[in-house]
Amino acid sequence: xxxxxxxxxxxxxxxxxxxxxxxxxxxxxxxxxxxxxxxxxxxxxxxxxxxxxxxxxxxxxxxxxxxxxxxxxxxxxxxxxxxxxxxxxxxxxxxxxxxxxxxxxxxxxxxxxxxxxxxxxxxxxxxxxxxxxxxxxxxxxxxxxxxxxxxxxxxxxxxxxxxxxxxxxxxxxxxxxxxxxxxxxxxxxxxxxxxxxxxxxxxxxxxxxxxxxxxxxxxxxxxxxxxxxxxxxxxxxxxxxxxxxxxxxxxxxxxxxxxxxxxxxxxxxxxxxxxxxxxxxxxxxxxxxxxxxxxxxxxxxxxxxxxxxxxxxxxxxxxxxxxxxxxxxxxxxxxxxxxxxxxxxxxxxxxxxxxxxxxxxxxxxxxxxxxxxxxxxxxxxxxxxxxxxxxxxxxxxxxxxxxxxxxxxxxxxxxxxxxxxxxxxxxxxxxxxxxxxxxxxxxxxxxxxxxxxxxxxxxxxxxxxxxxxxxxxxxxxxxxxxxxxxxxxxxxxxxxxxxxxxxxxxxxxxxxxxxxxxxxxxxxxxxxxxxxxxxxxxxxxxxxxxxxxxxxxxxxxxxxxxxxxxxxxxxxxxxxxxxxxxxxxxxxxxxxxxxxxxxxxxxxxxxxxxxxxxxxxxxxxxxxxxxxxxxxxxxxxxxxxxxxxxxxxxxxxxxxxxxxxxxxxxxxxxxxxxxxxxxxxxxxxxxxxxxxxxxxxxxxxxxxxxxxxxxxxxxxxxxxxxxxxxxxxxxxxxxxxxxxxxxxxxxxxxxxxxxxxxxxxxxxxxxxxxxxxxxxxxxxxxxxxxxxxxxxxxxxxxxxxxxxxxxxxxx
Numbered sequence: 122x123x124x125x126x127x128x129x130x131x132x133x134x135x136x137x138x139x140x141x142x143x144x145x146x147x148x149x150x151x152x153x154x155x156x157x158x159x160x161x162x163x164x165x166x167x168x169x170x171x172x173x174x175x176x177x178x179x180x181x182x183x184x185x186x187x188x189x190x191x192x193x194x195x196x197x198x199x200x201x202x203x204x205x206x207x208x209x210x211x212x213x214x215x216x217x218x219x220x221x222x223x224x225x226x227x228x229x230x231x232x233x234x235x236x237x238x239x240x241x242x243x244x245x246x247x248x249x250x251x252x253x254x255x256x257x258x259x260x261x262x263x264x265x266x267x268x269x270x271x272x273x274x275x276x277x278x279x280x281x282x283x284x285x286x287x288x289x290x291x292x293x294x295x296x297x298x299x300x301x302x303x304x305x306x307x308x309x310x311x312x313x314x315x316x317x318x319x320x321x322x323x324x325x326x327x328x329x330x331x332x333x334x335x336x337x338x339x340x341x342x343x344x345x346x347x348x349x350x351x352x353x354x355x356x357x358x359x360x361x362x363x364x365x366x367x368x369x370x371x372x373x374x375x376x377x378x379x380x381x382x383x384x385x386x387x388x389x390x391x392x393x394x395x396x397x398x399x400x401x402x403x404x405x406x407x408x409x410x411x412x413x414x415x416x417x418x419x420x421x422x423x424x425x426x427x428x429x430x431x432x433x434x435x436x437x438x439x440x441x442x443x444x445x446x447x448x449x450x451x452x453x454x455x456x457x458x459x460x461x462x463x464x465x466x467x468x469x470x471x472x473x474x475x476x477x478x479x480x481x482x483x484x485x486x487x488x489x490x491x492x493x494x495x496x497x498x499x500x501x502x503x504x505x506x507x508x509x510x511x512x513x514x515x516x517x518x519x520x521x522x523x524x525x526x527x528x529x530x531x532x533x534x535x536x537x538x539x540x541x542x543x544x545x546x547x548x549x550x551x552x553x554x555x556x557x558x559x560x561x562x563x564x565x566x567x568x569x570x571x572x573x574x575x576x577x578x579x580x581x582x583x584x585x586x587x588x589x590x591x592x593x594x595x596x597x598x599x600x601x602x603x604x605x606x607x608x609x610x611x612x613x614x615x616x617x618x619x620x621x622x623x624x625x626x627x628x629x630x631x632x633x634x635x636x637x638x639x640x641x642x643x644x645x646x647x648x649x650x651x652x653x654x655x656x657x658x659x660x661x662x663x664x665x666x667x668x669x670x671x672x673x674x675x676x677x678x679x680x681x682x683x684x685x686x687x688x689x690x691x692x693x694x695x696x697x698x699x700x701x702x703x704x705x706x707x708x709x710x711x712x713x714x715x716x717x718x719x720x721x722x723x724x725x726x727x728x729x730x731x732x733x734x735x736x737x738x739x740x741x742x743x744x745x746x747x748x749x750x751x752x753x754x755x756x757x758x759x760x761x762x763x764x765x766x767x768x769x770x771x772x773x774x775x776x777x778x779x780x781x782x783x784x785x786x787x788x789x790x791x792x793x794x795x796x797x798x799x800x801x802x803x804x805x806x807x808x809x810x811x812x813x814x815x816x817x818x819x820x821x822x823x824x825x826x827x828x829x830x831x832x833x834x835x836x837x838x839x840x841x842x843x844x845x846x847x848x849x850x851x852x853x854x855x856x857x858x859x860x861x862x863x864x865x866x867x868x869x870x871x872x873x874x875x876x877x878x879x880x881x882x883x884x885x886x887x888x889x890x891x892x893x894x895x896x897x898x899x900x901x902x903x904x905x906x907x908x909x910x911x912x913x914x915x916x917x918x919x920x921x922x923x924x925x926x927x928x929x930x931x932x
Contacts, residue, residue: 140215140217140218141215141830141858142215142217142829142830142831142832142858143217143828143829143830143831144217144218144827144828144829145216145217145799145827145829145831145886145887145888146248146795146796146798146799146827146886146888146894147172147173147217147220147248147888147889147890147894148173148248148249148251148700148795148888148890148892148893148894149171149172149173149174149244149246149248149249149250149251149252149890149892150171150172150173150220150251150252150889150890150891150892151169151170151171151174151244151251151252151253151254152170152171152172153168153169153170153171153254154167154168154169154170154242154254154255154256155167155168155170156256156264156287157255157256157257157287157315157318157376157378158256158257158258158259158264158285158287158314158378159229159231159256159257159258159259160231160258160259160260160261160262161231161232161233161234161235161237161258161259161260161261162231162232162233162235162261163231163261164228164229164230164231165228165229165231166192166226166227166228166229167226167227167229167256168224168225168226168227169224169225169227169242169244169254170197170222170223170224170225171222171223171251172220172221172222172223172889172890173220173221173223173246173248173890174194174223174224174225174244174246174251175194175196175221175223175246176194176246176247177191177194177223177225177244177245177246178191178245178246178247179191179244179245179762179763180227180242180243180244180245181242181243181244181245181250181763181789181791182240182241182242183240183241183242183787183788183789184235184236184238184240184241184258184788185232185235185236186231186232186234186235186236186258187229187230187231187232187235187240187258188229188230189227189228189229189230190227190228190230191225191226191227192226192227192228193225193226194223194224194225194226195223195224195226196221196222196223196224197222197223197224198222199219199222200222202219214832214887215831216831216887216888216889217829217831217888219889220888220889225244231258235258236258236431237258237259237260237438237440237441238257238258238314238317238440238441238442239255239256239257239258239314239317239318240255240256240257240258241253241254241255241788241789242254242255242256242789243698243763243789243791245762245763245793247795247796248700248795248796249698249700249701249793249794249795250698250700250763250791250793251698252698252891252892253789255317255318255319256318257314257317257318257378259285259314259380259440260283260380260382260384260440262283262284262285262380262382263281263283263284263285264284264285264287265278265279265280265281265284265285265286265287265299266278266287266288267286267287267288267289267297271297271298271299272295272296272297272298273296273298274298274300274329274333274361276298277298277299277300277361278297278298278299278300279299279300279301280299280300280301280362280381281301282301282302282303282309282381282382283380283381283382283383283384284301284381284382285378285379285380285381286299286362286364286377286378286379286381287376287377287378287379288364288376288377289322289373289374289375289376289377290322290324290364290365290366290370290371290372290375290377291371291372291373291375292371292372293369293370293371294369294371295365295366295371296363296364296365297363297364297365298361298362298363298364299361299362299364300359300360300361300362301359301360301361301362301381302357302358302359302360303354303357303358303360304354304357305354305355305356305357306353306354306355307353307354308351308352308353308354308383308408309351309352309354309381309382309383310349310350310351310380310381310382310383310384310386310408310409311326311339311349311350311351311352311362311379311380311381312348312349312379312380312384312386312440312441313347313348313349313377313378313379313380314378314379314380315376315377315378315379316348318376318378319374320374320375320376320377320378321374321375322366322375322376322377323340323343323347323366323367323368324340324347324364324365324366324367324377324379325338325339325340325341325347325364325365325366325367326338326339326340326350326362326363326364326379327339327362327363328352328360328361328362328363329360329361329362329363330358330359330360330361331358331359331360331361333361336352336354336360337352340367341367342672343367343513344513344672344674344676345388345389345511345513345676347367349386349388349441351386351408362379362381364377364379380440383409384408384409384437384440385407385408385409385410385432385433385434385437385438385439385440386407386408386409386410386439386440386441387405387406387407387410387432387439387441387442387443388406388407388408388676389405389406389407389511389512389675389676389678390403390404390405390406390414390443390445390678391403391404391406391475391477391675391678392452392454392475392678392680393445393446393475393506393507393510393511393512393678393679393680394445394446394447394448394452394473394475394506394510394680395416395418395445395446395447395448395452396418396447396448396449396450396451396452396473397418397420397426397447397448397449398418398419399418399452400415400416400417400418401415401416401418401452402414402415402416403415403416403443403445405432405443406675406676407432407439409434409437409439410432410433410434410439411432411434414430414432414443416428416430416445418447420447422785422786424780424781424782424785425781425785425786426446426447426448426449427444427445427446427447428444428445428447429442429443429444429445430442430443430445431443444510444511445510446506446510446680448473448680448682449687450471450472450473450682450684451471451472451473452472452473452474452475453468453472453473453474453475454474454475454476455474455475455476455477455489455491457476457477457479459489459490459491460487460488460489460490461488461490461525462490462521462524462525462663462665464490465490465491465492465663466489466490466491466492467491467492467493468491468492468493468683469493469494470493470495470501470683470684470685471682471683471684471685472493472682472683472684473680473681473682473683474491474680474681474682474683475678475679475680475681476489476666476678476679476681477673477674477675477677477678477679478514478666478667478668478672478673478674478677478679479673479674479677480672480673480674481671481672481673486667486668486671486672486673487667487668487673488665488666488667489665489666489667490525490663490664490665491663491664491681491683492523492661492662492663493661493662493664493683494660494661494662495654495656495659495660495662496656496659497656497657497658497659498655498656499655499656499685500653500654500655500656500685500686501520501653501654501655501656501683501684501685502651502652502653502654502682502683502684502685502686502687502717503518503520503639503650503651503652503653503654503664503681503682503683504642504646504649504650504651504652504681504682505518505642505649505650505651505666505679505680505681505682506649506679506680506682507648507649507677507678507679507680508647508648508649509646509647509649510678510680512676512677512678512679513672513676513677514648514668514672514677514678514679515640515648515668515669515670515672516640516648516649516650516666516667516668516669516679517638517639517640517650517666517667517668517669518638518639518650518652518664518665518666518681519636519637519638519639519652519664519665520637520638520652520654520662520663520664521637521662521663521664521665522660522662522663523660523661523662523663525663525665527636527637527638528621528636528637528657528662529621529622529634529635529636530600530601530621530635530636530637530654530655531600531618531619531620531621531634531635532618532619532620532621532622532623532632532633532634532635533566533568533573533600533614533616533617533618533619533631533632533633533634533635534616534617534619534623534625534628534630534632535568535614535615535616535628535630535631535632535633536560536614536615536616536617536628536630537560537561537614537615537630538612538613538614538615538630539555539556539557539558539612539613540555540556540610540611540612540613541553541554541555541556541569541607541608541609541610541611541613542554542555542556542609542610543609544609545606545607545608545609546606546607546608547606548604548605548606548641549594549595549596549604550594550596551577551588551589551590551591551594551595551596552586552587552588553569553574553586553587553588553589553607553613554586554587555580555586555587555613558579558580558587560615561576561579561587561615562576562579562870562871562872563576563577563578563579563843563870563872564576564843564872565615566599566615566616566617566618567587567589567613567614567615567616568613568614568616568631568633569605569607569611569612569613569614570605570607570611571602571603571605572598572602572603572604572605572607573598573599573600573602573616573618573635574589574590574596574597574598574599575589575590575597575599576588576589576590577589577590577591578845584851591644592643592644592645592714592746593644593693593712595643595644597643597644598643600618600635601635601637601638601639601652601653602635602639603639603640603641603642603643604641604643614630614631616633621634621657637652637654638652639651639652640669644714645691645714645716650666653686653717664681664683666679666681686717686718687716687717688715688716688717688718688719688720688721688774688775689716689717689719689774689779690713690714690715690716690719690723690770690772690779690781691713691714691716691781692711692712692713692714692723692725692768692769692770692781692782692783692784693711693712693714693783693784694709694710694711694712694768694783694784694790695709695710695712695893696709696892696893697784697787697789697790697791698763698789698790698791698792698793698892699752699766699792699793700792700793700794700795700892701734701752701753701754701758701792701793701794701795702754702794702795702796702797702798702896703754703755703756703758703794703795703796703797704754704755704756704797705753705754705797705798705801705896706751706752706753706896706897706898706899707751707752707883707893707895707896707897708749708750708751708752708836708838708881708883708895708897709736709749709750709751709752709768710747710748710749710750710838711725711739711741711747711748711749711750711768711770711783712746712747713741713746713747713770714746715746719772719774720743720744721743721772721773721774722740722741722742722743722772723740723741723770723771723772724738724739724740724770724771724772725738725739725740725741725748725750725768725769725770725771725783726738726739726750726768726769727750727752727766727767727768728766728767728768728769730766730792731760731764732758733754733755733757733758733759733760734752734753734754734755734758734760734792735752735753735755736750736751736752736753737750737751738750741770742878744842745839745841745842747838747839748839749838749839749881749897750768751881751897751899752792753899754794758794759794760792760793760794763791763792763793764791764792764793765790765791765792766790766791766792767782767783767790768782768783769781769782769783770782770783796827797826797827798826798886798896799825799826799827799829799886799896800823800824800825800826800829800833800884800886800896801823801824801826801884801896802821802822802823802824802833802835802882802883802884802896802897802898803821803822803823803824803898803900804819804821804882804898804900804901804902805820805821805822805862806818806819806820806821806902807900807902807903808902808903808905809867809902809903809904809905810905810907811867811868811869811904811905811906811907812869812906812907812908812909812910813869813870813871813872813873813874813906813909814869814870814871814909815868815869816847816866816867816868816869817866817867818864818865818866818867819864819865819866819867819882819902820862820863820864821835821856821862821863821882821898822856822861822862823856823861823862823884824861829886830858831858831886831887832855832856832857832858832887833855833856833884833885833886834852834853834854834855834884834885834887835853835854835855835856835863835865835882835883835884835885836853836854836882836883836884836885836895837854837865837880837881837882838880838881838882838883839878839879839880839881839901840867840880840904841873841876841877841878841880841904841906842873842874842876843869843870843872843873843874844867844868844869844870844873844904844906845867845868845870846865846866846867846868847866847867847868848865848866849865856884867904869906873906874906875906875907875908876905876906877903877904877905877906878903878904879901879902879903879904880901880902880904881897881898881901881902882897882898882901882902883895883896883897883898884896884897884898
């Protein structure tokens with residue numbers, strides 16, 4: 122007894138020394154699913170590994186035709202607990218003891234008619250549902266796995282086709298060889314399904330004969346061939362397949378899963394869509410399929426402009442799906458002869474144009490031209506659908522005058538200059554590190570290269586980025602410009618934006634005239650173009666579309682929409698699998714991607730919830746992109762399973778009612794219960810009033826539970842436009858380990874406009890899980906920005922400085 126007690130005491134002392142902030146609930150976490158492919162019509166086992174998967178009780182799938190039985194759950198040895206901080210060095214933040222690492226073995230029963238393709242899954246545990254894992258349902262083929270070393274033909278892995286070739290390009294310069302036999306005249310189809318399960322590998326595949334002569338190479342230039350191609354072998358014999366990465370990079374997650382055999386595959390289609398409610402004949406490009414498909418314009422998801430089809434031959438359906446868009450406007454095919462301004466195809470608005478960019482002739486890339494008439498001041502939206510529908514086209518669109526000359530839309534006059542420092546910057550990140558910022562303020566336009574962005578927040582010091590306006594972490598570009606990558610030392614200019622034709626005396630800084638052109642449309646559009654045009658006069662205008670790289674071919678299809686603006690929105694939510702503590706509340710963020718000038722209020726709410734759960738309603742206000750809903754589980758809540766849910770948004774624009782569901786194609790939106798939370802957050806300040814340029818204090822308190830004694834980051838959401846949390850330091854708002862409360866300051870920018878609205882605060886528990894682990898205060902805080910008091914002319918107030926009474930805690 123004494124020996125046992127002594128051991129327990131020593132263990133508890135070691136625990137306290139290693140994890141002084143105590144235990145905490147770590148949400149279930151998935152790290153791997155193996156194998157990544159399963160055969161249709163078979164019963165097979167897969168393993169799911171991760172943290173805190175003990176007592177997993179149910180499995181949920183995104184696709185029909187799959188049943189699962191949990192065979193066993195076992196605990197695995199712990200891995201090295203090395204966590205890196207934001208600066209790349211080991212983190213010193215205590216996130217509690219390492220949660221158990223588990224392996225869950227599932228027996229899957231795949232129906233013979235289960236759809237071939239990707240499947241997502243979640244596990245249900247006593248701590249809630251897990252993040253998503255994924256695998257692929259495949260035909261009943263054998264698997265030929267990459268066995269190292271197989272870097273040469275002598276070491277090639279034997280594959281007996283039909284088969285699935287699996288492996289990874291796991292290190293820079295890695296090369297994998299497979300060996301197989303083909304009959305004379307045999308056509309073999311190759312389809313890489315790894316991208317469907319998250320692989321970022323862009324494989325370059327060479328086919329070689331027994332003498333190592335290269336017969337063909339696929340995937341180097343990207344396009345559809347990086348995922349699917351077919352080859353006809355001239356003579357019977359042994360052949361080799363060589364796989365590399367197109368950048369010669371490598372990592373363990375650069376996996377491939379290549380089906381090789383004779384099966385139907387759809388590569389592309391034309392046109393890429395049809396009018397909603399109409400019928401259309403779609404030309405198919407693929408293998409083992411008929412030349413055309415009869416399509417009906419009925420949405421696959423109610424209210425969403427998309428249909429998904431699986432083309433079929435007389436004997437089998439395609440192993441992949443075809444995605445087509447549904448439009449509201451008249452549809453017209455490009456003539457193919459509209460290759461110059463003089464031969465531009467005349468069209469009437471509104472219109473959806475279906476065309477292809479043909480392969481370049483010599484050094485001259487192919488352009489398509491369309492002519493339309495507009496009245497002075499008429500606003501026209503020019504939108505391309507291509508990449509979003511599977512086309513390899515990287516579009517560039519321009520609006521030209523009737524003679525084919527560029528039309529000026531705005532003039533950027535630089536008034537101040539600095540430059541980028543510290544690092545190269547990609548085309549996405551909202552943070553730009555600049556040398557100086559003394560002349561910048563929120564709302565200023567900044568020009569970097571050919572990109573115009575708008576300042577969201579100036580830095581507090583030299584170790585912080587200037588942040589620019591963004592959506593879901595991707596920065597926004599203005600005046601039809603596109604986000605670009607920028608190298609270190611590139612000039613950054615504060616600019617004044619003036620109407621087309623404006624003239625100025627030289628000031629020693631650039632004066633740039635922007636024309637109506639767009640490459641990438643920004644958040645929500647990817648590589649597809651989006652251009653907003655205002656006609657400067659009555660008359661005819663041209664739209665020119667081409668591939669920005671000068672590429673083209675039969676697969677380079679597009680849908681080009683010309684119409685007056687049609688304001689609309691899309692909704693997304695986070696998290697998509699809310700795990701709600703009994704007797705607790707969590708925040709659910711609903712975000713709106715607003716299109717074509719949409720700026721109306723959007724009322725968002727949960728659909729009907731089961732007994733024991735309740736949720737607030739809220740509104741995404743004009744000028745804001747998101748809002749917070751509070752989801753609460755009663756003490757008596759008793760859900761024996763995860764339950765599906767929906768969140769809907771409703772708005773009215775010009776008398777037209779618009780309604781959309783958040784993430785309508787996600788079939789794994791699930792609510793589950795979890796134990797009582799480690800912390801409860803309380804708002805001690807309920808109303809805040811401040812005028813532009815003023816600050817106000819907000820105090821919140823944390824009640825810790827379950828032995829948790831760690832620091833509590835406080836997340837503040839739904840701030841009104843141009844109201845900021847200003848004294849948070851590098852680590853944000855924190856309730857430190859030895860504190861029960863914290864006070865932070867809100868600052869209304871000098872150019873803030875009168876408004877009022879509720880803000881929400883949530884306590885985040887730091888864990889090893891990527892899943893949201895936040896618990897919201899039930900009572901929000903009303904923030905009221907008053908009108909600015911009349912003042913005499915003076916220098917605008919600067920951003921408040923960080924208080925000196927308590928430095929920011931180290932990372």
